[in-house]
Amino acid sequence: GQQVQQSPASLVLQEGENAELQCNFSSTATRLQWFYQHPGGRLVSLFYNPSGTKHTGRLTSTTVTNERRGSLHISSSQTTDSGTYFCAIGYRGSALGRLHFGAGTQLIVIP
Amino acid sequence: AQTIHQWPVAEIKAVGSPLSLGCTIKGKSSPNLYWYWQATGGTLQQLFYSITVGQVESVVQLNLSASRPKDDQFILSTEKLLLSHSGFYLCAWSLVWGPSAETLYFGSGTRLTVL
Numbered sequence: 001g002q003q004v005q006q007s008p009a010s011l012v013l014q015e016g017e018n019a020e021l022q023c024n025f026s027s028t029a030t031r032l033q034w035f036y037q038h039p040g041g042r043l044v045s046l047f048y049n050p051s052g053t054k055h056t057g058r059l060t061s062t063t064v065t066n067e068r069r070g071s072l073h074i075s076s077s078q079t080t081d082s083g084t085y086f087c088a089i090g091y092r093g094s095a096l097g098r099l100h101f102g103a104g105t106q107l108i109v110i111p
Numbered sequence: 112a113q114t115i116h117q118w119p120v121a122e123i124k125a126v127g128s129p130l131s132l133g134c135t136i137k138g139k140s141s142p143n144l145y146w147y148w149q150a151t152g153g154t155l156q157q158l159f160y161s162i163t164v165g166q167v168e169s170v171v172q173l174n175l176s177a178s179r180p181k182d183d184q185f186i187l188s189t190e191k192l193l194l195s196h197s198g199f200y201l202c203a204w205s206l207v208w209g210p211s212a213e214t215l216y217f218g219s220g221t222r223l224t225v226l
Contacts, residue, residue, distance in 0.1 A: 033214065041199055043155075043217040086155065088215075097145045097205055098170060099215060101155040 004089050006102035013077045013109045021105045023070040023087030031090035032063050032070045033099060038083055046072070046085075077109045114138055117202050117218040124192050124225055132187040132221050134202030142204040144185040145215065146177055149199040161185060197225045 003026035013019055023032070034046040047054050047061035049070070054061045058077075063070040074081055084106050088099035114137045124130060136142050146158040148171075159177040161167045167177045174193060178186045185202055202218040 035217075041220045041222065043201060043220070045214060045216060048214040088155075097143055097160050097203070097215060098157045099155075103154050 004087060004100050004102035006085075006087050006105050008105060009103065010106040011108070013107070015077060015079055015109055015111050017077055017109075019074040019077055019081075019107060021072040021074070021085055021087075021107075023072070023089075023102060025068050025070075025087075025089045025100075027068075027091055029065060029068070029089045030092050031099075032065075033088045033090075034061055034070075034072050035086040035088060036083055037086060037104070043086075074107075077107075079109045079111055082107055082109050115202060115204060115216065115218040117200075117221050119221060120219070121222040122224070124223065126194055126225055127191050130187075130189050130192050130196070130223070132200055132223075134185040134187075134218055136183045136185075136204050139183075139204065139206070141182055142206065144179060145203040145205070146185065146187050147201040147203060147217070148173065149201065151198060153198075155201065159187070192225045194225050197223055199223070 005024045007022045011019055031050045033048045036044045036046050049061040049063045051063050051065045058075045060073040084104045086104045087102045090099050117134050144161045147155045148158050149155045157170045159167055159169055161179040164179050164182050167179055175189045199220050199222050201220045203215045205215050
């Protein structure tokens with residue numbers, strides 16, 4: 001089956017440090033989406049990025065589809081960045097709207 | 112602007128009791144709708160999707176059912192809860208067409224505890 005592997009599983013940063021989250025997937029993906037889950041559970045879409053590089057504020061998403069990998073870069077981390085980051089992959093032939101989620105990276109930013 | 116509302120926010124239910132969770136989407140006509148489930152501390156898994164009123168497709172069998180009685184409403188239910196149903200249930204929507212058609216947007220979720 002389709003696999004989505006995220007690394008690291010968890011990460012502790014000092015405020016101001018940068019973070020690089022990785023996402024590797026097993027088959028040719030038609031779409032990649034990054035989500036941030038608040039500690040309370042709400043899931044927020046950060047990027048929809050099937051290929052290339054996108055920026056929003058301190059966040060950068062890079063997807064290299066033919067190498068089956070994506071990354072999320074967080075620069076100058078803040079305590080409010082703490083939470084869980086999920087990479088989710090859509091594959092050709094999957095059920096409509098079906099995203100295969102990775103296990104997530106739990107980020108803790110300490111002041 | 113589109114808004115997605117899920118209810119209830121949280122539920123504590125007994126094993127064997129019935130369950131009904133709801134989701135409404137405002138500001139978007141005929142969206143694609145989805146139910147996802149997240150075990151505590153785990154990842155998310157799609158349960159159902161619907162592209163139109165009255166039509167629901169099951170993706171994963173978890174002894175749950177879903178219905179779409181109105182264009183803007185999606186219901187998840189079961190007549191008999193199991194312990195394994197505990198977790199976090201998320202409703203999501205996406206556009207039917209357009210450049211962002213494959214982006215999923217999630218509601219705030221319902222946390223279910225089955226005792």
